[in-house]
Amino acid sequence: MFDKVVIVGTGLIGGSFALGLKAARAATTIVGLERSPAALERAHRLGIVDAVASEPRAALAGADLVLLAAPVAQTGAILAALLPWLEPHTIVTDAGSTKSDVVAAARAALGDRVGQFVPGHPIAGRESNGPDAAIADLYRGKKVVLAPLPENDGAVVARVADAWRRCGAVIHMLAPAEHDRVFAAVSHLPHLLAYALVDDIARKPHADLLFQYAASGFRDFTRIAGSSPEMWRDISLANRAALLGELDAYMAQLSDLRARLAAADGPALEAVYANAQRARCAWIEAIEAAEQPPAPDQESGK
Amino acid sequence: MFDKVVIVGTGLIGGSFALGLKAARAATTIVGLERSPAALERAHRLGIVDAVASEPRAALAGADLVLLAAPVAQTGAILAALLPWLEPHTIVTDAGSTKSDVVAAARAALGDRVGQFVPGHPIAGRESNGPDAAIADLYRGKKVVLAPLPENDGAVVARVADAWRRCGAVIHMLAPAEHDRVFAAVSHLPHLLAYALVDDIARKPHADLLFQYAASGFRDFTRIAGSSPEMWRDISLANRAALLGELDAYMAQLSDLRARLAAADGPALEAVYANAQRARCAWIEAIEAAEQPPAPDQESGK
Numbered sequence: 001m002f003d004k005v006v007i008v009g010t011g012l013i014g015g016s017f018a019l020g021l022k023a024a025r026a027a028t029t030i031v032g033l034e035r036s037p038a039a040l041e042r043a044h045r046l047g048i049v050d051a052v053a054s055e056p057r058a059a060l061a062g063a064d065l066v067l068l069a070a071p072v073a074q075t076g077a078i079l080a081a082l083l084p085w086l087e088p089h090t091i092v093t094d095a096g097s098t099k100s101d102v103v104a105a106a107r108a109a110l111g112d113r114v115g116q117f118v119p120g121h122p123i124a125g126r127e128s129n130g131p132d133a134a135i136a137d138l139y140r141g142k143k144v145v146l147a148p149l150p151e152n153d154g155a156v157v158a159r160v161a162d163a164w165r166r167c168g169a170v171i172h173m174l175a176p177a178e179h180d181r182v183f184a185a186v187s188h189l190p191h192l193l194a195y196a197l198v199d200d201i202a203r204k205p206h207a208d209l210l211f212q213y214a215a216s217g218f219r220d221f222t223r224i225a226g227s228s229p230e231m232w233r234d235i236s237l238a239n240r241a242a243l244l245g246e247l248d249a250y251m252a253q254l255s256d257l258r259a260r261l262a263a264a265d266g267p268a269l270e271a272v273y274a275n276a277q278r279a280r281c282a283w284i285e286a287i288e289a290a291e292q293p294p295a296p297d298q299e300s301g302k
Numbered sequence: 303m304f305d306k307v308v309i310v311g312t313g314l315i316g317g318s319f320a321l322g323l324k325a326a327r328a329a330t331t332i333v334g335l336e337r338s339p340a341a342l343e344r345a346h347r348l349g350i351v352d353a354v355a356s357e358p359r360a361a362l363a364g365a366d367l368v369l370l371a372a373p374v375a376q377t378g379a380i381l382a383a384l385l386p387w388l389e390p391h392t393i394v395t396d397a398g399s400t401k402s403d404v405v406a407a408a409r410a411a412l413g414d415r416v417g418q419f420v421p422g423h424p425i426a427g428r429e430s431n432g433p434d435a436a437i438a439d440l441y442r443g444k445k446v447v448l449a450p451l452p453e454n455d456g457a458v459v460a461r462v463a464d465a466w467r468r469c470g471a472v473i474h475m476l477a478p479a480e481h482d483r484v485f486a487a488v489s490h491l492p493h494l495l496a497y498a499l500v501d502d503i504a505r506k507p508h509a510d511l512l513f514q515y516a517a518s519g520f521r522d523f524t525r526i527a528g529s530s531p532e533m534w535r536d537i538s539l540a541n542r543a544a545l546l547g548e549l550d551a552y553m554a555q556l557s558d559l560r561a562r563l564a565a566a567d568g569p570a571l572e573a574v575y576a577n578a579q580r581a582r583c584a585w586i587e588a589i590e591a592a593e594q595p596p597a598p599d600q601e602s603g604k
Binding site: 123124125143145172182183185186187189190191192193194195196197198199200201202203204207209210211212213214215216217218219220221222223224225226227228229230232233234236237240243244247248249250251253254255257258261262264266269270272273274275276277278279280281283284286287 | 425426427445447474484485487488489491492493494495496497498499500501502503504505506509511512513514515516517518519520521522523524525526527528529530531532534535536538539542545546549550551552553555556557559560563564566568571572574575576577578579580581582583585586588589
């Protein structure tokens with residue numbers, strides 16, 4: 001149970017965390033702190049937050065838990081602004097898609113108070129954004145990766161894990177660098193590839209003709225190219241080293257496939273396609289089994 | 303109106319054509335011709351076809367229209383088997399995903415009877431296959447591309463277009479080579495890219511860890527990698543020249559993006575991502591407007 005929770009950034013991610021905690025009756029008061037007055041007012045009107053704050057001092061007074069759900073590139077500036085009002089018992093966590101850069105920013109901003117910061121990454125989202133997209137069930141049955149620091153006390157990490165579990169999430173632990181390598185492969189690279197394909201087609205002289213015949217396969221393949229360009233620019237830059245490594249491996253794979261195709265090597269093409277189909281099918285079966293939501297009352301103690 | 307329609311291959315594509323014609327009361331008798339006795343029997347039991355045939359002679363006697371809905375690589379062999387029993391008034395069309403190779407196979411198999419063959423490609427599908435996946439509405443509001451030959455009489459092409467319109471489809475016309483260039487870009491390349499990514503990840507030593515954290519964006523991006531490896535091997539080979547051209551353009555695009563990423567050039571990355579997001583958004587709006595299904599009785603005359 002939390003007395004006061006502060007959500008910095010009351011959009012989809014922060015708003016859904018607030019609604020999840022409220023639905024579980026796990027927080028007495030939730031305060032929104034947000035650079036956009038319109039989004040903050042909207043979150044208040046929607047009942048996502050109980051109170052609003054436009055500056056850190058009032059927001060942080062007596063806070064148990066602070067969730068940063070703002071663009072990752074702002075992490076350092078936000079933590080620096082919070083630091084003067086950060087009480088010794090307050091725990092700060094985040095929801096950023098990259099972790100090595102967040103850890104570096106947190107160390108730089110918080111110095112010897114960095115033990116109060118537990119890096120995190122909820123693996124959940126929707127196509128829409130903003131407070132109106134927030135739902136209490138966003139994290140139910142979904143993974144939240146925590147990437148604790150050596151400076152984090154075990155009890156502090158457990159407290160953050162508890163908050164996410166109250167929202168229905170399943171907690172996983174990865175080291176920050178490992179987290180970033182994993183998500184470079186399964187999330188950041190696919191985003192770059194989808195953006196690259198749509199941009200490639202859109203720049204062709206006969207783009208209108210091409211788009212006219214794009215169908216449902218293209219729609220699904222490129223859905224992630226509908227994501228925020230600013231956010232994915234930041235993620236690409238923040239996780240540049242790991243993303244370059246994955247991109248190089250993929251480009252080598254494409255070069256190999258190109259050679260097989262140019263040689264009309266049907267069996268080699270089919271072997272790659274069949275291996276991919278098998279692996280994807282096994283993966284789908286595994287996630288469908290794993291994403292059965294846990295019982296809502298799995299944990300009733302504090 | 304058709305007296306006798308023959309469906310060669312009674313799976314999703316052929317079966318849905320049969321059901322669409324039946325729903326529109328546009329065919330008196332539909333006969334299934336299929337290499338798999340089990341699929342043929344299933345199609346008959348499901349009411350997709352009124353009669354079954356295991357060899358072309360009986361199937362083709364008195365037929366008005368024949369739809370080939372078998373793998374494209376079999377087009378030449380099927381047409382050669384049909385030719386001896388092909389009556390002068392019978393029209394043959396197909397549903398293959400590539401057209402230049404189908405036209406070449408048809409010319410080789412049919413010789414001076416090729417004017418009876420109208421190449422076609424319905425742009426519709428579902429995740430599942432086989433007769434059980436067939437539905438009468440599969441083509442409603444969807445595009446069907448016809449790629450007529452110089453040898454096709456206008457009335458013959460109109461008859462094929464009429465059959466598809468009875469199923470609710472919207473007819474588009476493209477030359478075979480133009481069709482193949484368009485679908486190389488918006489369909490065949492995305493399939494190759496999705497297969498390549500899943501195979502790339504599946505071959506890594508830590509594949510299990512990676513798949514564990516793949517989420518909904520990855521699921522959509524790779525959905526087309528769940529497609530039939532044999533079918534996509536055949537399509538890749540059949541449309542090899544156009545697909546190589548698109549793949550080369552895409553690899554050049556990735557090389558450029560890689561250089562921008564390595565240089566940490568945020569504005570250049572954002573420009574590509576934002577152009578892609580804008581283009582995709584405009585495309586989604588356009589297809590949502592265009593895919594409003596036509597009124598069911600748009601055409602009541604023959």
